[in-house]
Amino acid sequence: MKQTLAALIAGLVFGIGLIVSGMANPEKVLGFLDLAGLWDPSLAFVMGGAIIVGLVAFSVARRRTLSFLGLKMNIPQSNQIDKRLVFGSLVFGIGWGIAGFCPGPGLVALGAGEGKAAVFVASMIGGMILFDLLERRKKAA
Amino acid sequence: MTIAWSDFTPWAALSGGILIGVAAAIFLLFNGRIAGISGILGGLLTPSQGGASWRIAFVGGLIAAPLLWLAFGALPPIEINAGYPALIVAGLLVGLGTRYGSGCTSGHGVCGLSRLSVRSLVATLSFMAAGFVTVFVIRHILGV
Numbered sequence: 637m638k639q640t641l642a643a644l645i646a647g648l649v650f651g652i653g654l655i656v657s658g659m660a661n662p663e664k665v666l667g668f669l670d671l672a673g674l675w676d677p678s679l680a681f682v683m684g685g686a687i688i689v690g691l692v693a694f695s696v697a698r699r700r701t702l703s704f705l706g707l708k709m710n711i712p713q714s715n716q717i718d719k720r721l722v723f724g725s726l727v728f729g730i731g732w733g734i735a736g737f738c739p740g741p742g743l744v745a746l747g748a749g750e751g752k753a754a755v756f757v758a759s760m761i762g763g764m765i766l767f768d769l770l771e772r773r774k775k776a777a
Numbered sequence: 778m779t780i781a782w783s784d785f786t787p788w789a790a791l792s793g794g795i796l797i798g799v800a801a802a803i804f805l806l807f808n809g810r811i812a813g814i815s816g817i818l819g820g821l822l823t824p825s826q827g828g829a830s831w832r833i834a835f836v837g838g839l840i841a842a843p844l845l846w847l848a849f850g851a852l853p854p855i856e857i858n859a860g861y862p863a864l865i866v867a868g869l870l871v872g873l874g875t876r877y878g879s880g881c882t883s884g885h886g887v888c889g890l891s892r893l894s895v896r897s898l899v900a901t902l903s904f905m906a907a908g909f910v911t912v913f914v915i916r917h918i919l920g921v
Contacts, residue, residue: 642807643831647838648845650800650812650883655846655853657793658786663856667784669912674781678790683886685794686801690891693802698892703809710810711892714879717899724878725885725900729907731870734915735859738882739814739875740839742868745855747840752857756868763872764819 638705651744657682660744662736669733801888804835813884814839815875878904 651660658664659682667676694711703709732738737745737756745753804812808831817835820826843852859867875881878900880889885904889897915921 639808640830640834642803644834644838646800646804646808646812647835648800648842649803649838650797650814650835651839651842652846653793653796653798653800654839655793655842656796657790658853659793660843661853661855663858664784666912667781669908670916671778671909672913672917673779674784675778676781676784678784678786681787681790682794682797683890685791686798686887687794687891689795689798690801690887693798693805694888694892697805697809700806703805704807705809707807707809711805712811712894715894715896717896720877721879721896721900722903724874724876725880725903726874726907727870728874728878728881729904730911731867731872731874732882732904733908733911734870735857735864735867737857737864737867738871739818740881740883742871743814743818743836743839744842745857748843748852748855750855750857752859752861752864753855755861756864756871759865759868760872761818761822761868763869763874764815764822764876765872766869767819767873767876768823 639707642705650740651747653686654741654744657685660741660748662741662745664736665732665738665741666736669736797883797887798891801883801891805888811884811888813880813888815871815881816879816884819876874904 654660658678668679700709735756742753742757742760746757801812804810817832821832846852880900885897885900
């Protein structure tokens with residue numbers, strides 16, 4: 637119960653942060669990705685602000701084996717840099733550049749009642765399901 | 778490079794970024810997990826991953842955030858200029874790519890860089906570079 641409540645609060649605060657920062661607006665994200673046009677550096681400041689807080693949070697987390705709610709700390713241990721990581725990230729970046737949406741802002745814009753965001757999110761979920769199907773087929777083979 | 782001074786909102790960006798960092802910190806310190814949105818959502822589609830209730834709560838919080846905002850005032854503009862075919866292609870690529878690459882702007886970009894992960898740095902540089910090139914091709918070569 638507490639775990640669900642903490643997740644809800646984290647999701648809400650994350651979403652509010654995306655709205656405050658302007659990142660829920662794909663046109664603003666594209667303004668950052670358009671280096672050759674009129675460049676809007678805002679996204680770098682969003683990342684900077686988030687990472688400053690994140691650095692402190694992870695330095696606290698590293699010294700703990702259990703979370704404040706007594707849950708196991710699930711921090712990724714993988715250091716593997718492989719084709720999947722790079723290729724997947726490149727494919728994601730192309731999609732990001734086409735519409736200016738990454739997963740978080742897509743969900744926030746959906747909540748704001750944007751029909752186009754609903755189309756993006758539905759298609760994104762389709763892509764994730766496709767990934768699962770391809771993975772399952774690979775395992776079965 | 779020409780900076781769009783009239784669009785640049787450093788203080789709003791920084792304060793929104795700090796809120797995003799606080800959200801990631803809450804999720805990390807209370808739930809013991811990385812606030813990676815593609816992973817949280819993707820895990821819902823793979824039932825064997827478990828944790829349906831907290832996954833739904835986090836995604837629900839993101840979707841509810843603009844509704845909470847509306848209780849206090851008007852939302853800032855959300856301009857979506859991409860057409861429907863572009864949105865469908867973009868969604869598919871973002872869904873597939875984030876699952877293959879195990880993360881997106883939140884998981885690799887914010888959380889991964891915060892924990893100084895080289896793997897996440899490589900992922901972030903890859904999707905940023907692909908985003909820069911894609912926008913360059915669309916806006917300056919195809920001229921859309």
